[in-house]
Amino acid sequence: xxxxxxxxxxxxxxxxxxxxxxxxxxxxxxxxxxxxxxxxxxxxxxxxxxxxxxxxxxxxxxxxxxxxxxxxxxxxxxxxxxxxxxxxxxxxxxxxxxxxxxxxxxxxxxxxxxxxxxxxxxxxxxxxxxxxxxxxxxxxxxxxxxxxxxxxxxxxxxxxxxxxxxxxxxxxxxxxxxxxxxxxxxxxxxxxxxxxxxxxxxxxxxxxxxxxxxxxxxxxxxxxxxxxxxxxxxxxxxxxxxxxxxxxxxxxxxxxxxxxxxxxxxxxxxxxxxxxxxxxxxxxxxxxxxxxxxxxxxxxxxxx
Numbered sequence: 001x002x003x004x005x006x007x008x009x010x011x012x013x014x015x016x017x018x019x020x021x022x023x024x025x026x027x028x029x030x031x032x033x034x035x036x037x038x039x040x041x042x043x044x045x046x047x048x049x050x051x052x053x054x055x056x057x058x059x060x061x062x063x064x065x066x067x068x069x070x071x072x073x074x075x076x077x078x079x080x081x082x083x084x085x086x087x088x089x090x091x092x093x094x095x096x097x098x099x100x101x102x103x104x105x106x107x108x109x110x111x112x113x114x115x116x117x118x119x120x121x122x123x124x125x126x127x128x129x130x131x132x133x134x135x136x137x138x139x140x141x142x143x144x145x146x147x148x149x150x151x152x153x154x155x156x157x158x159x160x161x162x163x164x165x166x167x168x169x170x171x172x173x174x175x176x177x178x179x180x181x182x183x184x185x186x187x188x189x190x191x192x193x194x195x196x197x198x199x200x201x202x203x204x205x206x207x208x209x210x211x212x213x214x215x216x217x218x219x220x221x222x223x224x225x226x227x228x229x230x231x232x233x234x235x236x237x238x239x240x241x242x243x244x245x246x247x248x249x250x251x252x253x254x255x256x257x258x259x260x261x262x263x264x265x266x267x268x269x270x271x272x273x274x275x276x277x278x279x280x281x282x283x284x285x286x287x288x289x290x291x292x293x294x295x296x297x298x299x300x301x302x303x304x
Contacts, residue, residue, distance in 0.1 A: 032086035034107050034125070035212060040088035043108040043213040049092055050106070050119040053216055059117040059163040061139035066172045068185035074171060075195070078102060081179035084128045084204065093121045098166050099135060100124060102179050109212030112222035114149070114161035122214050123160045127178040130206030132156060132196055135164035137172035141186075148173055148187045155196045155234040157222045158209070178203035193237045200233050 032040060039045075051058055081102030087093050093104050100120055109125035110118050123133045134152045136145045152159050152175070167174055171183040175192060177199035184191065209229045226232035 029107075030085040030087070032088060032107050034086060034109070035210075036107065037213055041086075041107045044216070046089035047119075047216060049089055050121045051117065058119075058165055059138050061137075063139055065141055066137060066139045066169050067141065068170045068172070070170070070185065072171055072183075072185040073188075073191060074183040075181070077180040084125070087121075095120065099164060099174060099176060099181065101127060101176050101181050106214070108214050110160055110214040111211040111218055112158050112160060113218055114220040114222075116162075116217040116219055118160060118162045118214075118217065120164075122212075123162065123176075125212065126158070126160050127176060128203055128205050129158065129208045130178070130201035130203040131158040131160060132200050133176040134159060134161045135167060135174040135176065136161075137167045137169065138163045138165055139169070140172040144173065144187045147189070148175075148192060151187075151189060151192045151237075152196070153223070153225075154236055155193065155225065156200055156230040157224050157228065158201070158230055159222055161220075178206075189237075193234055197233050197237070201230060 037043065047053065078101065082104070084102065085104045086107040087104045088107070093106075095103065097103075101124075103124065105124035105128070106121050107125075108122075109129060110122050112126070112131065123131075127133055132152055132155070134148060136148065149161060152161060164174070167183070171185050173184040173187055175182045175195050177195075180199050182191070182195045226235045
């Protein structure tokens with residue numbers, strides 16, 4: 001009788017440990033699976049919570065064309081990006097960092113390409129998958145927008161292009177990756193290209209290549225550049241990207257010497273690697289515990 005009770009207890013423990021293993025993998029996103037059409041997020045229903053598709057306010061220019069007089073570039077990366085939690089409708093998602101580069105977002109990410117408008121709650125998920133998001137103020141110089149568009153679309157397939165009214169008027173152009181942003185008063189090809197080549201795909205789920213389910217207001221689907229997985233970033237661009245001014249811009253410091261100084265490893269990659277190592281170690285430990293429990297249960301059953 002005692003052996004039977006102990007066996008049942010071991011069964012419960014084994015099931016519980018297995019559940020911890022399985023649920024722990026989902027827990028990184030708050031337990032909500034990505035890329036699944038469901039009442040949580042079917043990529044169509046309740047999207048007006050993030051923005052109203054019937055309104056053009058988010059992408060309409062209300063003033064003259066912006067022409068900043070003072071050249072300005074601002075580049076920054078978060079030391080520890082916020083966790084990418086998936087949030088279901090009808091819950092709203094708000095951000096304090098503008099434009100945001102990490103944090104809570106919708107489970108279904110957009111089809112890659114250019115949009116009349118796509119809300120930040122969607123393209124944040126694209127950043128988590130290693131995409132480049134190009135933002136421009138609706139009143140930005142159209143020729144400059146075209147220049148940046150050509151750079152982005154020529155560098156990789158995994159990109160989102162959308163107007164974004166919350167950009168500062170003195171820096172109406174932005175490129176984003178997971179945890180990092182580059183804001184510009186005007187478009188400089190070398191600056192934009194080096195940011196893309198240095199940061200693209202370096203994200204917690206940068207290996208995820210596929211399109212998402214969201215496509216409201218998609219105007220130009222992305223085209224393959226090097227290959228489907230973007231194995232080569234900016235394949236047609238010049239490789240001279242380690243000039244002194246660029247090294248200073250992307251590291252957040254201006255250096256006047258050592259023009260060939262190499263850029264430090266992206267902190268996002270370092271953090272992701274450490275987190276992956278921790279998860280692998282935890283998974284191995286749980287696997288060992290499960291095997292021990294199963295073996296102990298088998299011995300009890302054989303004794304009985």
